[in-house]
Structures are given as C-alpha cells and as structure tokens.
Amino acid sequence: MTDQPLTDAADTPARAALPDPAPPLRVGVIGTGGISRAHAPGWLGTGAELHAFSLEGASAFAEEFGAILHDTLEELLEAVDAVDVCTPTPSHPALVHAALDAGKDVVCEKPLALTEQECQGMIERAREVGRHLFPAHVVRFFPQYAAARRALDSGDLGQLGVLRFERTGAMPTQPWFADESQSGGIVMDQMIHDIDQAVWHAGAVSSVYARQHATEGAGEIRTAHVVLTHVGGAISHCRGLWGPAGTQFRYTFSLAGDRGRLDYDSARNTGVSWDEVASAAQASGDGFLPDISGMPSPYALEIREFTDVLRGRAPAARVAAEDGAYAVRVSRAAMESLATGRRIAC
Amino acid sequence: MLTANQLGGDARNDGARAARPLRIALMSCAHTHAAGYAGLLDAREDVDLVVADPDGFGDVRARRVVGSYQEAWDYYAEGPDAIVVTSANAHHRDLVLEAARRGVHVLCEKPLATTVADAESMVAACQEAGVVLMTAFPVHFSPQVAVLRDAVHGGTLGTVMGLTGTNNGMLPGGRDWFTDVDLSGGGALVDHTVHIAQILDSLLGEPETVHAVTNRILYADRAGEGAETGGLVTFTYPDGTITTIDCSWSQPADAPTWGGLRLQALGTGGQLEIDAFAERVEGFGQWHPYGADLDALLLDAFVGAVRAGKSAEPTGEVGLRTVRVVAAAQESVRTGQAVALTSV
Numbered sequence: 108m109t110d111q112p113l114t115d116a117a118d119t120p121a122r123a124a125l126p127d128p129a130p131p132l133r134v135g136v137i138g139t140g141g142i143s144r145a146h147a148p149g150w151l152g153t154g155a156e157l158h159a160f161s162l163e164g165a166s167a168f169a170e171e172f173g174a175i176l177h178d179t180l181e182e183l184l185e186a187v188d189a190v191d192v193c194t195p196t197p198s199h200p201a202l203v204h205a206a207l208d209a210g211k212d213v214v215c216e217k218p219l220a221l222t223e224q225e226c227q228g229m230i231e232r233a234r235e236v237g238r239h240l241f242p243a244h245v246v247r248f249f250p251q252y253a254a255a256r257r258a259l260d261s262g263d264l265g266q267l268g269v270l271r272f273e274r275t276g277a278m279p280t281q282p283w284f285a286d287e288s289q290s291g292g293i294v295m296d297q298m299i300h301d302i303d304q305a306v307w308h309a310g311a312v313s314s315v316y317a318r319q320h321a322t323e324g325a326g327e328i329r330t331a332h333v334v335l336t337h338v339g340g341a342i343s344h345c346r347g348l349w350g351p352a353g354t355q356f357r358y359t360f361s362l363a364g365d366r367g368r369l370d371y372d373s374a375r376n377t378g379v380s381w382d383e384v385a386s387a388a389q390a391s392g393d394g395f396l397p398d399i400s401g402m403p404s405p406y407a408l409e410i411r412e413f414t415d416v417l418r419g420r421a422p423a424a425r426v427a428a429e430d431g432a433y434a435v436r437v438s439r440a441a442m443e444s445l446a447t448g449r450r451i452a453c
Numbered sequence: 454m455l456t457a458n459q460l461g462g463d464a465r466n467d468g469a470r471a472a473r474p475l476r477i478a479l480m481s482c483a484h485t486h487a488a489g490y491a492g493l494l495d496a497r498e499d500v501d502l503v504v505a506d507p508d509g510f511g512d513v514r515a516r517r518v519v520g521s522y523q524e525a526w527d528y529y530a531e532g533p534d535a536i537v538v539t540s541a542n543a544h545h546r547d548l549v550l551e552a553a554r555r556g557v558h559v560l561c562e563k564p565l566a567t568t569v570a571d572a573e574s575m576v577a578a579c580q581e582a583g584v585v586l587m588t589a590f591p592v593h594f595s596p597q598v599a600v601l602r603d604a605v606h607g608g609t610l611g612t613v614m615g616l617t618g619t620n621n622g623m624l625p626g627g628r629d630w631f632t633d634v635d636l637s638g639g640g641a642l643v644d645h646t647v648h649i650a651q652i653l654d655s656l657l658g659e660p661e662t663v664h665a666v667t668n669r670i671l672y673a674d675r676a677g678e679g680a681e682t683g684g685l686v687t688f689t690y691p692d693g694t695i696t697t698i699d700c701s702w703s704q705p706a707d708a709p710t711w712g713g714l715r716l717q718a719l720g721t722g723g724q725l726e727i728d729a730f731a732e733r734v735e736g737f738g739q740w741h742p743y744g745a746d747l748d749a750l751l752l753d754a755f756v757g758a759v760r761a762g763k764s765a766e767p768t769g770e771v772g773l774r775t776v777r778v779v780a781a782a783q784e785s786v787r788t789g790q791a792v793a794l795t796s797v
Contacts, residue, residue, distance in 0.1 A: 266670055267670070268668060268670030268671040268682070268683045268701065268703065269668075269670075269671065269683040269684075269685070269699065269701040269703050271619070271699060273617070273717075275724075314789070316664050316666070316687065316791070318664075318687060318689055318695040319695070320614045320615055320693045320694055320695050321614075322612065322614070322721055326721070328614060328719075328721055329614075330614045330615040330695065330719050331695075332615065332617075332687055332695050332696075332697050334664065334666055334685050334687055334697070336666050340668050340670055341668065341670065342666045342667070342668055342683055342684075342685050343685075344617075344685045344697055344699060346615070346617050346697065348615075348719050348724075350719065350723070350724070351611075351721060351722070351723065354723075354724075361619075361703075363621075363671060363683070363701060363703035364670075364671075365670055365671050365672070365673060366705075367705050368703055368704070368705050448662070448791060449790055449791070450664070450789055450790055450791070
C-alpha cells in the first residue's frame with residue numbers, strides 16, 4: 108500500500124472542508140464542456156472558489172459545482188486569481204493571452220494550441236508578466252504512468268529501447284473534434300497524450316512517421332499510428348483509435364529497457380471486473396474520458412500540484428508549458444507526415 | 454520424383470494398406486527449431502527421419518543423425534522424399550535449390566531467404582521442378598490466428614481499419630549466428646517481422662508501403678555487430694489500412710517464457726485481440742503452455758502436402774512475399790523514409 112498513500116485519495120468533500128490558512132484561490136473556469144467537469148472537482152478539492160464563464164452550458168455547470176457565473180470574460184478575469192481554460196483548442200491562445208494580460212496564472216487544457224508558434228507566444232507572454240502557465244497533460248498524473256515513471260527513475264529498466272502506447276476511445280460526438288482545423292484531429296487531440304508520455308520517458312524526438320485511416324460520413328471512426336525516433340536512440344509506437352459508439356476507453360503501454368520491461372493495460376489491473384450479465388446493468392465510463400473510479404483522480408492530482416506551485420508550496424509541477432509546446436511540436440510533425448507520407452525531422 | 458500415388462496418398466484412408474513412411478532429411482541443426490521438428494518427425498510412424506548436423510551442434514536428438522548434408526542426401530538409396538531446411542538463413546537457398554534439382558519436396562524455415570533474389574530463385578526452382586515448397590510459419594496454425602482470419606474475412610469486425618502486432622522475444626539463445634548478419638540477414642527485423650507479416654498477408658494481401666525504424670539498445674551486449682534488436686515496422690495498404698509490427702527482442706532474459714505473439718485488429722465493427730500463446734498455466738516465474746502444438750500442425754500440413762504432391766499454406770510464395778516486406782523494411786531503415794513495396 109505504500110505506493111498509494113491514503114492522503115492521495117482524499118479529494119473528498121471532507122478534505123475540501125479542511126481550513127486553508129490562506130484565503131481560497133479564486134479560479135475562473137472558461138468553457139464548461141466535458142473537460143471542465145473533470146477539472147471542477149479537483150479545484151473544489153483544493154478549497155478553491157470556482158467562477159465560470161462559457162458561451163454554452165455555464166448555468167448547468169454553475170449549479171452542479173457551485174460556481175459563480177460571469178456574463179463576460181472581462182468580468183470573470185476581474186473576479187479571479189487564476190483561470191482554467193477548458194474551451195476547444197483554437198480559442199486557447201486568445202483566452203490564455205487575455206488571462207495573462209490581466210495578470211492571472213493559467214491552467215490550459217491540452218493541447219496548449221494548434222501550432223508550436225502559438226504555444227511559444229503564450230510561454231513568452233507568461234514569462235513577461237511573471238505568471239504561471241500549466242498545460243493540463245493529465246496523463247502524467249495518472250497513477251499508472253506515474254508508477255512507470257518512478258520505475259524508470261529508479262533505473263530498474265536500464266536504458267529504454269522500444270516503447271509502445273495505445274489509447275482507445277469512442278469517436279467524440281462534439282463535432283469540433285472531428286474537424287482537423289479545429290482539434291488537430293486524433294493525433295493532436297488524443298495521441299498527444301502518448302506522444303507526451305514517449306517524450307517524458309525517452310526524451311526528445313529526432314523524427315516522426317505517421318499514418319492515419321478514417322472512414323467517411325456518419326459513424327466515422329479513425330485510427331492513427333505514429334512512430335517516433337528519439338534523439339537518445341529509443342523508438343516509440345503510438346496507436347490511437349476513435350472507435351465506434353460504445354467503444355470503451357482504454358489505454359496501454361509497454362516500456363522495454365535493456366534491464367527489464369513494464370506492461371500496463373487499463374482493461375486489466377483494475378481489481379474490478381463485471382461479468383457479461385452484470386455489466387449490462389453497470390455503466391463504466393462514457394468512452395470519451397477514462398473511467399477513473401477506484402483510483403485517486405488524476406485530474407484532482409494535477410490541479411492540486413498546480414495549486415501547490417501557485418501557493419508557493421512546490422517549486423514546479425511535473426509538467427511545464429515547454430513540455431506542452433514540445434508535444435504540440437511533435438504532433439505537428441506527425442500531422443505533416445500524415446499529409447506528405449514522409450518521415451519528418453523534428 | 455515420387456508421385457502422390459507412389460507415396461500412397463490414396464491409401465491413407467485405407468486401413469488395410471498403410472502408405473510407406475515418408476523419407477525426410479532434416480538439413481542442419483543450426484536453427485533452434487530443428488530440435489523440435491526432429492523430435493516430432495522422429496516420433497511419427499509415417500516418417501523415416503535422418504538429421505544432418507554438419508556443424509556438429511550435437512544437441513538435436515533423433516534416431517539417425519549424420520555429420521554432413523551429403524550423408525543425408527545419400528542416406529536412403531532412392532534419396533529423401535522431402536527435406537526440412539533448418540540451416541542458418543543465408544544457407545537456405547543452396548539447400549532448397551539442391552532439393553529442387555533432385556525433385557525433393559521442401560519445408561524451409563523462415564525467413565525463406567536473406568534476399569529477395571534468393572527467395573525468388575527458390576520459389577521459381579521448386580515451381581519448375583514441380584516440388585512442394587512450404588515456409589515454416591507455425592503460427593499460421595494457431596487457433597487464435599484462425600479466429601482472427603475468420604473474423605476479418607467474415608466481416609465480423611466490419612471494415613478493418615488497422616492492426617497492431619507484437620512478436621517480442623528474447624534474443625535467440627544457443628546459436629550465435631542469429632545475430633551474425635552475414636548468416637542471418639539481420640537481427641530482430643529479419644527474425645520476427647515475418648511471422649506477423651505472413652498473418653497480415655493472409656488477412657490483407659500485400660502492403661503498398663513499408664516504413665521501419667530500428668535500434669540496438671536491448672541485448673546490446675549480446676547482439677552481433679549491425680544486428681538490430683528493436684524494430685517497429687509500419688505497413689500501409691491500398692485501401693488506407695495501417696498496420697504496425699513490433700518485432701523487437703524485448704522479452705527480458707529472465708522472463709518465464711521466450712516471448713509471444715499478439716495481434717489487435719480494429720474495425721468499424723469493433724476490436725479483436727488475439728494472443729497466440731495465451732493457453733498456459735502460469736505461476737510466479739512459471740509458464741506451462743498447453744495450447745495446440747503449432748510445430749506439429751505445421752509438420753502435419755507439410756506431410757499432407759508432400760503426400761498429395763500439392764503445396765499448402767504457408768507456401769513458398771508467401772515466404773517470398775514476407776522476405777520482400779523485410780527487404781523493404783531494411784531499405785526504409787537505410788533511407789529513413791517509407792518504401793514502396795514495388796520498388797524492392
């Protein structure tokens with residue numbers, strides 16, 4: 108049990124009620140779609156005072172999480188210390204700049220932006236105004252991936268040679284995800300998690316080769332394969348799927364080093380399995396986001412770690428804006444490979 | 454050459470007149486599969502086996518072991534009906550061409566050859582001589598692989614969009630030639646790509662492009678110079694389907710079994726994963742397989758093909774196609790770009 112300190116699981120209302128010596132952090136959630144609902148309990152768990160502004164769905168969000176609603180972005184920015192940008196990707200840069208210009212610390216859902224240039228502009232601005240910019244690469248906070256990271260840090264696996272990652276979910280129903288000009292497609296939106304993992308574990312990337320296959324029209328599904336060659340010599344394979352309706356969210360990895368190998372599959376190792384009869388009556392996950400029941404919420408861990416930095420209790424989070432920008436850079440190279448059929452230097 | 458009749462093919466179903474045993478020579482003990490084949494063939498009542506061990510490995514057990522290829526060719530007065538080629542990869546060609554010249558049927562260990570030209574000449578020679586040439590892909594006979602083939606061909610998965618295959622093993626032990634590129638033709642890319650390439654061939658036909666990256670990090674202290682130990686090979690097909698094979702020798706040396714073979718197929722109708730070596734009883738550090746004996750099924754198919762005088766899957770042709778895929782993968786590693794299969 109030493110792997111999972113009990114305190115990690117304490118993202119509960121009881122914990123939230125503990126007095127915080129400092130006044131509550133006032134956090135403005137911008138955009139109240141799917142990911143904001145994953146983040147909100149994390150913010151509440153740190154004792155933050157939630158504010159929200161959204162073009163759609165804001166009142167339902169405010170009601171569910173007790174957020175203070177604002178009619179305009181300007182009004183929100185005046186009322187908060189930090190913002191959490193949870194909007195569709197194309198709007199990230201403008202909103203992050205607005206928040207930074209207003210002197211706010213920023214958490215921004217991944218990908219930070221659709222282009223590395225925009226990412227760099229955001230990082231530059233954060234530096235100028237002396238505020239934090241955290242990319243919400245939540246997979247680094249999933250306990251499975253964190254455990255793998257600890258194992259790698261311990262040296263037990265030796266030097267990594269071959270890495271594999273899979274991420275499987277249902278085709279998103281929000282139409283902007285399927286529109287590559289809006290989301291960057293499956294590589295930029297979904298696989299970027301595993302690209303970030305590959306970089307986290309095996310370091311910078313020298314070249315990228317990517318292929319994708321999609322069906323047309325209604326009931327579209329999409330799969331992509333990306334092969335990374337790392338500067339240090341390791342090679343990585345990332346396989347993404349936006350599958351048919353009903354596809355269970357699932358993620359796997361295999362990390363082979365010259366002294367050992369780690370394998371993980373979210374469909375196993377959960378400690379819980381329903382038989383066919385029972386599972387018909389048991390909903391587990393919606394296929395769009397991972398089922399995190401039974402584990403400390405990675406979203407809450409992420410928010411807590413960002414909060415600890417904002418509160419001066421920790422020097423840095425495990426993921427920096429530069430990491431978010433690098434993941435976008437590699438994803439862009441993958442998209443260029445998709446377009447040209449060529450392996451792209453990175 | 455013996456005809457099916459002379460071999461008693463028609464008599465197989467006639468209990469009163471048993472066919473005479475097939476005379477098979479197992480040529481070379483260089484490949485680690487030689488011992489398994491020899492044991493299975495030697496135990497068959499319908500086969501007379503002679504094993505040639507010209508390198509003197511001395512660890513392949515059979516009732517009749519001779520010290521040279523010539524002795525094996527000459528062991529039976531009328532010569533062997535068939536040979537099983539388990540030499541180092543680079544020596545397959547000469548043995549197979551000699552068999553064709555003598556009108557002798559062949560089961561050749563994979564990869565069929567180390568170059569496309571060699572593989573082409575072997576297929577052509579056997580075709581011309583009218584002898585059976587099969588390539589030893591035992592996993593073709595896996596019941597799990599059969600389920601996958603049926604699901605893809607039968608439309609259970611809808612339109613197949615992509616597959617991922619992993620054939621990971623330890624660095625082959627006991628025979629150093631596996632990582633001597635002059636004898637093996639390469640490392641893990643040569644040794645392990647072809648098994649899944651053959652399965653993919655049976656599912657999707659030939660790919661259009663091949664892309665590969667390799668490295669030499671795993672088992673670097675034991676692999677011969679220039680032999681890659683890690684590899685990722687990506688195929689695209691004319692209809693856009695994408696597949697990737699992880700052919701790495703990434704099974705740790707202290708694992709309880711040699712490795713395994715898995716495939717995952719994704720289609721519009723859902724997903725199917727197979728594990729060709731799932732059937733086992735396992736414990737801490739223990740691994741006791743009980744699944745189908747794939748080598749035995751392969752040898753059954755070969756013996757049947759020889760008696761029928763008609764090749765069966767996996768043929769020499771698919772052996773050649775997988776050699777071409779590996780050659781394209783090696784070319785991709787050299788050029789750093791995807792390679793059109795037609796250019797190889």
